Amino acid sequence: MYSDPIMQQSIRKVEAARARNIRLDPRRMSAEEKDRLLKAFHPDYREDQFALLDFGPNRGEKVPLELRALLEGTPRLTGSRVDLEHPDFETDVLIIGGGGAGCSAAIEADRAGCSVLLVTKLRVGDANTMMAEGGIQAADKPNDSPAQHFLDAYGGGHFAAQKDLLRKLVTEAPEAIAWLSGLGVEFDKAPDGTMITTHGGGTSRKRMHAAKDYSGAEIMRTLRDEVFNRPIRVVDFTAAVELVKDDRGCCAGAVLVNMETKELLVAKAKTVILATGGAGRLHYQGFPTSNHYGATADGLILGYRAGARLLYPDTLQYHPTGAAFPAQIYGALVTEKVRSVGAMLVNASGEVFMNPLETRDVAAAAIIRECTERGNGVPTPEGSAVWLDTPMIELKNGAGAIEKRIPAMLRMFGKHGIDIRTEPILVYPTLHYQNGGLKITVDGQTDVENLFAAGEVVGGIHGRNRLMGNSLLDVIVFGRNAGIHAAQKAKTVTVGTLTLAHLDAFERERAAAGVETGLRSPQLLPDYARRLNPLK
């Protein structure tokens, strides 16, 4: 239901061209074309939106302005503020973050016989994993192989991925699907058990496994249920505000804060896993985001202050199809699966302007170009957008296909009076994923001894752009991996005297560099409250 006359007029053009458009198979761009497009239109290339870090492990490297302000921000406490001698919790493995990676790690660390404490600043499962819609990649069909998966992901990530990490990701993908199936995750299957798989942007084989368009939700709720079935200690609404080390410089716990009472707590651990996720809620360059409420890059801040290097912190993923209309769902994810099952990208005049299954960075840049330089966007209250012609899906796959394959999308737009079976939808890129993050070894350890990391907080697995379906895969493969290795390591560790000396050292460096960003970090939550004349 579009009441705006300009939108209505444009829809009529889209409808008139649909029968012709649907038969098109737009060619893919050449490597040179993609390169030119990205440099001109991808937000990662807007130099004025980045700054160089003044100090710390990545000194001299560029990061988004908003991230720099937090990485070099003021810590929320000082070394003398907390009593490290009487920790509130003691555990073998401390996991910070309750999303897909944190829960996978917790299950494996518990299985390995360790005591596990999982802290999360919201509830377990309040995470980007829950919101992943489209699917999870694994090369498990006869015409496919992990090597083919490697080639797709390595090329899609601009040949920048850490090869050993990517190799692990693709090689262990089939095992990850089998593990999830064993936990009861309901993947879409044909009656004979064959996985129903589709393409994602940049895949050369149909290896996207899905659970309708609730793929992440189905995985996340199952992992959460399994965590609750095990003797894993879960403390929710409790964020980490600083990592703690011991006198040998090994990570040995964290200072926590109860998000509601603000009480500070100390957790002592033999090994620590950071699984804090991404940064969409920092709204880089003013973009809306598809991310959950807690995605504020906390893990990058904690790790960086403790001395862990970041890899590719300057590369973000803008999902090409964020909802652009109506305002109530501005920035919400419209899963790539909508294109996988047949919808094409169409401009205001009803023209198909690209192959809908280019990689995400290329698709996002092409949409931005269509809406800016080429002037072919549809005006919306928030700016400009292009059409994703969803009615094509049922023309290609028969009536009922949308309800069966993408019910969440049908519901999301249906709540706002738009029936995606008969009406196209407006989309524009939305901040979706942090490609970069903490650098890890193939065992999941950061530069800091006994500090592990898994999930979106890690950088390097995907290079400078991630393919659809490789993030759900990443949280499972590297979440489990971190759990296994952190548990193994914990068995050999004797924790020394706890200290926050690294924090004091960080503060000295900050003072020496003369940096004052005016922000306290980690941020913990975005602040969307409108405050009129508040009592200070």
Place this chain on the structure above:
Amino acid sequence: MEQMATVYLFGKKYEVPSSLTIMEAMEYSGYQLVRGCGCRNGFCGACATIYRIAGDRDLKACLACSTKVENNMYVAALPFFPLVKEVYDLEKLTPSETVMMQLYPEIYSCVGCNACTKACTQGLDVMQYIACAQRGEFDKCAELSFDCVMCGVCSSRCPAGISHPQVAMLARRLNGRYLAPDCAHLRTRVQEVRDGKFEALIEDLMDRPLAEIQELYNNRDIEK
């Protein structure tokens, strides 16, 4: 001039733009949310909300993140509801009727009032999926409950004290683990990986000079 609506957040009156969702209306009114806010997009169930339009006898439930405010709306958040979650070892269960009798026997006390279905924020036929669970039809229960976000509003309305989302969670796991057809190609591939079948292939690829890998990538055949 922006159209405004009068809403009552926990009974207190605020004027907010009528285009906002309930969640945005709370933030517009000055609330900094900690509880009752998760994905902000209808997937996580953190923002279960109960409301009544003044003068209306009907009590309604929704997700605050994806429901627009209405004029004279009385809003109460339900950020947590004490569901019963039984602990089990999936590997030791069998997908039979007796599982539910052992773990969630209260489902057999359902009085058929249908309050759960009426309250569902996702529009699911909750009472029907509970009936399927009673009969041990876990595949049907799984299908009917698939879009559940576990917000717990159904359970808050249930006179029999049933924790519907947890019943459905168990049914889906039983279905996924035991009842869904076995996937032969996955089993084969997992074994091949364990046997190291792809090691040489992937090492050969990794070790090539960058220009060669780029060439392979740019000219790879794409399955139709």
